[in-house]
Amino acid sequence: EDQVTQSPEALRLQEGESSSLNCSYTVSGLRGLFWYRQDPGKGPEFLFTLYSAGEEKEKERLKATLTKKESFLHITAPKPEDSATYLCAGIIQGAQKLVFGQGTRLTINP
């Protein structure tokens, strides 16, 4: 079964403490890997799409990378406003739907 798994489920960091969130996938024919940010009471907000192993994308303090089996969302010197749930999702061969992981709840303490 196609599956996307995120770890850790929750992560608490101090402001300025860099870390990485993991997204591993066991899907056949991954056509794209997406990262979203979700704030409480809101819909997911698109961050990045990665299409092939080795690809990297950056936006402010976030950098997403992709290998053949997993993706990482690196957060450098985070600020309290980076606190949110981060979701990753894959689109698989022959389908249009996103298959989501359960999310990582990130809290940045000032």
Place this chain on the structure above:
Amino acid sequence: GAGVSQSPRYKVAKRGQDVALRCDPISGHVSLFWYQQALGQGPEFLTYFQNEAQLDKSGLPSDRFFAERPEGSVSTLKIQRTQQEDSAVYLCASSWTSGRSEQYFGPGTRLTVT
């Protein structure tokens, strides 16, 4: 420009009532998706439209769930005879095309069945 909008934002229904949830996609977006999100979980796919055609409804949990997009723009998700297990946030997303295009999400409708 305007993003994806959904209404109502909150809906409380008594068990057995029918509900209708509306989604206005981003203008010009061909593809429209519905997802269901339980508390503390990632969204789960329900159904997908390309223009007015419903091309995938494999995620609809039962025949009480029905979705339509008659003119290829606004979509409605209808749930008949609601049950407590239907309580969740229902998210709508749209994208320019199908396949690898990024999907843009609305704020969701939180449905509570009492």
